[in-house]
Structures are given as C-alpha cells and as structure tokens.
Amino acid sequence: MGNAIRKLRIGVLISGSGTNLQVILDGAAKDVLDVDVRVVISNKAEAFGLERARQAGVAAVHVDPTSFPDASAYNIAVREVLVEHGVDFVVMAGYMKLLGTEVLDAFPNRVLNIHPALLPSFPGAHGISDAFDYGVKVTGVTVHFANAVFDEGPIIAQEPVHVAEDDTLETLEAKIHEVEYRLYPAALQLLAEGRLIIEGRKVRIR
Ligand code: GAR
Numbered sequence: 001m002g003n004a005i006r007k008l009r010i011g012v013l014i015s016g017s018g019t020n021l022q023v024i025l026d027g028a029a030k031d032v033l034d035v036d037v038r039v040v041i042s043n044k045a046e047a048f049g050l051e052r053a054r055q056a057g058v059a060a061v062h063v064d065p066t067s068f069p070d071a072s073a074y075n076i077a078v079r080e081v082l083v084e085h086g087v088d089f090v091v092m093a094g095y096m097k098l099l100g101t102e103v104l105d106a107f108p109n110r111v112l113n114i115h116p117a118l119l120p121s122f123p124g125a126h127g128i129s130d131a132f133d134y135g136v137k138v139t140g141v142t143v144h145f146a147n148a149v150f151d152e153g154p155i156i157a158q159e160p161v162h163v164a165e166d167d168t169l170e171t172l173e174a175k176i177h178e179v180e181y182r183l184y185p186a187a188l189q190l191l192a193e194g195r196l197i198i199e200g201r202k203v204r205i206r
Contacts, residue, residue, distance in 0.1 A: 007036040008192040011087035013095035014042045018049020020093040023181045025056040033185050034192035039085035043097050075100030096125050098150050109198050111146040114184050116176045123151035128176050132169050138162055141179045143187040154203045156187045
C-alpha cells in the first residue's frame, strides 16, 4: 500500500449494480488499494455501476452490444475504450457477457474475474442460487484470471462460505457478497504489488 507502488491502471467491466466496483472505487479513493480506475464499461445502459463510476469521477461508458453487427465488433469496441483510457488490466465485476478474444488477446493474462461460487462448480450467471438449489453445504467465492471460457482460468483466490441449515438464498447472498468485498480488493492489491505469478493453470503468490 501507499505511494511506493505504481498504481495499477484498471478498466472495470460491469453489467449491473456494481457493488464490487464500489468497493474497488472506495479502496482506491482511500488509498488502501493501489489501483487507478480509468474507466468503467457496461454492456447495459441501466447498470447502476455506471452511476457509481460517475459519482466517483471516473469515466463511465455504455457499449451497447445491440448497436454492433456481431459479438466480435462489440468486443473490438470494448477493447478500443479500454485502450483509449490507458488501461493495463481489465477487471470484470459482475460482467455477465462472455469476454471475446478481441479483448483477451489484447490483455494477455491481464483480465480478472470474480465469481460467487467455488469454481469449477456452478459457473454461469447464477452461481449463488445454483449452489443453494443444489443443496451444497459449502460454497464460496473465486477470483481468477479469465480466459475465453465463461468463469474459467487460473485461480488466484478462493474462500469458502458455509451454508447453514437456516440460510435462505438471501442470507447466503449476503454472506457471499461480504466475502467478495474482501477477496477482490485483496487479490487486486497482490496484483498491484506484482505478487501474482501465473504458472500454467496455477497462480503462485510470492
Ligand atoms: C457478483 O456477485 C459477482 O460475483 C457476480 O455478479 C455479481 C455482481 O454484483 N459475477 C458472476 O456471477 C460472474 N459469473 P455487483 O454488480 O453488485 O458487483
């Protein structure tokens, strides 16, 4: 932490409420997280995360997938916004679209994702409810480097969350989010400090 480390210039991709984004913006503002959020991009115009970005004085850009002929053209547009804003790392925080190789290839080993389950279990858009409905006793949170498969790629950090007898989907969601708000900033700080080394499928923390 502090000024010794060059801040990690990140672009955050969202699709919704942006509570994880908010934790990152707050950490950056308080200088407890060595990241500089250069731009927030959403595929959804109504994503509240765009408003959170604006309130933090960060560029907020809606890239509308429906205004492009295909997914490739959309991903090229996303890439252009990231490059324009001088982004070094891409941070997906509730981004509910598959990120195209057009972006991934421009940021090799430089795209992170958070998922609200213990991958490789329960990938997809409903990780919390899928795990809850399955009846697992333990689920959790995963932070990982992203690849061209949704919710796949070398795992940086995982933390288990126990499902109690009296948990409802809502109480489980609250427990998962609480872990997310700690785990993602912690992983980003390790990244900012240059402490994450990818070795094949594995990530070593030095
Ligand atoms: C988070 O729980 C995140 O883990 C999940 O979306 C939520 C976004 O919430 N991501 C995925 O499910 C990715 N497959 P937020 O917009 O309030 O940060």
